[in-house]
Amino acid sequence: MISFVNVSKRYPDGFEALKNVAFTIHPGELVLLTGHSGAGKSTMLKLIAAIERPTYGSIMVSDQNINALKKNAIPFLRRSLGLIFQDQKILYDRTVFANVMLPLQIRSFEKKTAAGRVRAALDKVGLLGKENAYPVTLSGGEKQRLCIARAVVHRPSILIADEPTANLDVDYAQSIMEVFRSFHQVGVTVLIATHDTSLLNDTRYRTLTLNQGKLVV
Amino acid sequence: MNSWLSQHWQALSQTLRQLVNTPLSSLLSIVVIGIAFSLPLGIYTLLGNLQTISEDVVKMPQLSLFLKLNATQADIENINSQLEEFPSIASFQFISKEIALQQLQQESGLADIASNLISNPLPDAFIINTQQISPDDLENIRTTIKKWPEIAHVQVDTDWARRLDALLRLGQLAVLMLAVLLSFALIIVVFNTIRLQILTKRDEIEVSKLIGATDSYIQRPFLYFGAIQGIAGAAAAWFFIALSIQTINESLIELTQLYATDFHLSHLSLQDSLSLLVFSALLGWLGARLSVAQHLSHIEPE
Numbered sequence: 001m002i003s004f005v006n007v008s009k010r011y012p013d014g015f016e017a018l019k020n021v022a023f024t025i026h027p028g029e030l031v032l033l034t035g036h037s038g039a040g041k042s043t044m045l046k047l048i049a050a051i052e053r054p055t056y057g058s059i060m061v062s063d064q065n066i067n068a069l070k071k072n073a074i075p076f077l078r079r080s081l082g083l084i085f086q087d088q089k090i091l092y093d094r095t096v097f098a099n100v101m102l103p104l105q106i107r108s109f110e111k112k113t114a115a116g117r118v119r120a121a122l123d124k125v126g127l128l129g130k131e132n133a134y135p136v137t138l139s140g141g142e143k144q145r146l147c148i149a150r151a152v153v154h155r156p157s158i159l160i161a162d163e164p165t166a167n168l169d170v171d172y173a174q175s176i177m178e179v180f181r182s183f184h185q186v187g188v189t190v191l192i193a194t195h196d197t198s199l200l201n202d203t204r205y206r207t208l209t210l211n212q213g214k215l216v217v
Numbered sequence: 218m219n220s221w222l223s224q225h226w227q228a229l230s231q232t233l234r235q236l237v238n239t240p241l242s243s244l245l246s247i248v249v250i251g252i253a254f255s256l257p258l259g260i261y262t263l264l265g266n267l268q269t270i271s272e273d274v275v276k277m278p279q280l281s282l283f284l285k286l287n288a289t290q291a292d293i294e295n296i297n298s299q300l301e302e303f304p305s306i307a308s309f310q311f312i313s314k315e316i317a318l319q320q321l322q323q324e325s326g327l328a329d330i331a332s333n334l335i336s337n338p339l340p341d342a343f344i345i346n347t348q349q350i351s352p353d354d355l356e357n358i359r360t361t362i363k364k365w366p367e368i369a370h371v372q373v374d375t376d377w378a379r380r381l382d383a384l385l386r387l388g389q390l391a392v393l394m395l396a397v398l399l400s401f402a403l404i405i406v407v408f409n410t411i412r413l414q415i416l417t418k419r420d421e422i423e424v425s426k427l428i429g430a431t432d433s434y435i436q437r438p439f440l441y442f443g444a445i446q447g448i449a450g451a452a453a454a455w456f457f458i459a460l461s462i463q464t465i466n467e468s469l470i471e472l473t474q475l476y477a478t479d480f481h482l483s484h485l486s487l488q489d490s491l492s493l494l495v496f497s498a499l500l501g502w503l504g505a506r507l508s509v510a511q512h513l514s515h516i517e518p519e
Contacts, residue, residue: 049427051518078429089424106430108220108227150428 001027002048002158002191007057009043009213017043019213021057025191027157030184033193034200035210041193042086044210045162048191049083050074062157079107082151082188084161088143090135096122096146097131103154121153125179141172148179158189165196173198228437232445235414235438243446246410250403250450254497255457257396258485262458264388266482271381278355279374282343285367292367293341299365300343305354309345317342340369352379400500403450407443407504408511414439415512427518435513440505447501451493459484 003024009017017040025031033041046052047059050066059066062080069077091099100121104114122128125145135143144164151159161180165173177199184190194200200207209216236243284292293311300309312320317339322332347355355373363371415422425435466481473480485493 051427072432075426075429075431078427081429083427085427089420089427091421091424093421102424103428105227106425106428106434108224110223 001025001060001062002189003060004044004047005058005060007047007054007059009040009047009052010055017213018047018054018210021210021213021215023208023215025189027189028184028187030180030190030205031192032200032205032207033191033210034195034207035216037195039210040213041210042162045160045191045193048160049081050077079103079154080156080158082154082156082159084144084147084151084159084164086162086166088147090143090146092135095132095134096127096138099135099146100149100153103150107154117153118149121149124152124182125149141168141176144168144172144176145179148176152183152188156188159183159191161190161192163194164192165194165199170198177202224434225437228434228441231438232441235442236445242410246406246446247449247453250406250446250497251453251457253399253402253406254451254454254493257392257399258454258458258493259461260388260392260395261489262462262482262485264385264392265485268382268385269483270480271378271385277375278347278350278352280345280347280355280359280362281372281374282345282362282368283370283372284341284343285369286340288341288367296343296365296367300345303358303362305348305350305358307346307348309343312342312344314339314341403447403497403500404504404507407446407501408508410446411439411443411505411508412512414442415508415516419516422513422516423518426516432513436509439509439513440502443501443503443505443508444498445501447497447499447504448494450501451497455485455490455493 001024004021007021008019011017021040021044033044035041043052047054047066048061050069054067061077064073064077066077091102097118100118101114104117109117119128119131122131125148127142127145127149130138130142135146138146148161148164151161159180164180165176168176173196180190180192192199282296284296297311300306314337318334318337321339347358350358359371359373362368422435462482462484469481
């Protein structure tokens with residue numbers, strides 16, 4: 001569960017990215033977050049992962065109050081999330097396999113179990129044949145799949161994606177979306193920030209719209 | 218416990234990989250630390266060697282007792298019996314003026330002078346080895362004996378050794394100061410290496426933080442790296458010193474054969490070597506710790 005109560009975020013330069021935002025995402029829901037660029041989508045996702053702190057209001061993520069979270073508790077909050085970043089944050093000095101291994105490595109998983117999980121995650125996004133490839137050799141869509149595999153390999157209960165279909169053609173975007181749907185079907189809470197209208201036309205899912213930092217009802 | 222161990226093993230193997238992957242820079246900083254450490258270490262080893270000599274001499278204090286030139290045979294016997302009863306004297310030996318002259322004539326270079334003498338200018342003498350006593354007690358013996366009749370002069374032969382000993386202690390203080398100074402150098406070298414490493418691993422650190430790595434997880438490989446660099450540097454210094462001692466000993470053989478002694482330099486003791494490794498590991502760790510505290514907190518995901 002993710003809930004925002006009267007959350008505002010003002011950056012040190014005075015820019016107010018979020019104004020009095022309140023909503024609740026229930027466990028197992030798939031929610032799309034949309035809005036023009038600069039509307040505050042990324043800020044909202046950063047607040048959930050405690051990359052940024054709110055100026056006002058309170059944020060609850062899986063029964064943890066993010067405002068009250070101590071610095072040394074943040075890693076453990078992030079471990080319960082699967083994060084897909086707009087700028088991907090792939091490490092180019094290691095193979096696809098090693099990139100996906102990272103979240104398990106920091107939890108000191110036993111090697112064999114970890115390798116099995118990494119292959120399962122790569123299989124799910126259709127990258128199993130590329131585990132020994134280096135990220136530079138991947139296409140844009142494949143890189144995006146790599147990010148998804150890395151975000152889900154530790155089986156998080158909440159999956160958060162920032163513009164996962166940016167710069168991808170429609171077919172690719174649809175297949176990426178299909179991957180998210182499959183996680184949603186097994187009970188994962190999914191929050192996707194996007195301005196891709198082809199995804200937004202799917203009326204099965206709730207859509208939150210931001211406009212200049214305010215939630216449009 | 219198992220996962221704790223595996224985390225440390227993971228950090229250690231990551232560190233070793235890092236060392237192997239950047240062989241030149243690793244080697245350079247290790248050699249720099251090695252050279253910096255071999256200076257105080259070398260002086261320390263030399264002082265230690267000299268000290269064993271001076272300590273041996275100081276442990277067996279020796280007095281020379283010169284009789285007046287006009288001392289008679291009766292006087293000599295009198296002193297002889299008095300010395301036999303004297304406490305804290307281990308042994309003594311009488312050297313008559315005739316024997317002293319003979320010895321002088323045998324000394325190369327002095328033979329000419331000795332043969333030109335008209336009469337024997339040398340006094341009768343006793344050489345006394347005392348038991349192991351303090352310098353103060355030795356001084357007491359000297360003043361007591363000096364008051365006896367027919368004694369011209371009493372000389373403590375081991376005074377030079379005591380002076381050498383005192384000088385060596387001063388040297389040790391200098392080595393200590395040098396070691397402290399160069400320990401700072403080691404900390405700075407490690408600090409800087411770790412700083413560069415953190416800069417090159419910026420992306421990895423950022424991603425690790427984002428996926429929930431704890432600070433201690435991120436720090437661990439750097440701390441290991443610092444400690445290993447310290448140990449490797451100390452081992453390099455030890456190797457330099459061992460090599461130097463070996464070389465010096467080989468050339469000493471010729472010299473000592475000429476002087477008919479078997480003097481040679483001994484290596485650092487096992488205990489000293491181990492303390493050196495532990496100490497430099499701690500210094501390396503400290504350098505890394507400071508660097509990590511300074512630089513890691515600046516890398517926050519955006």
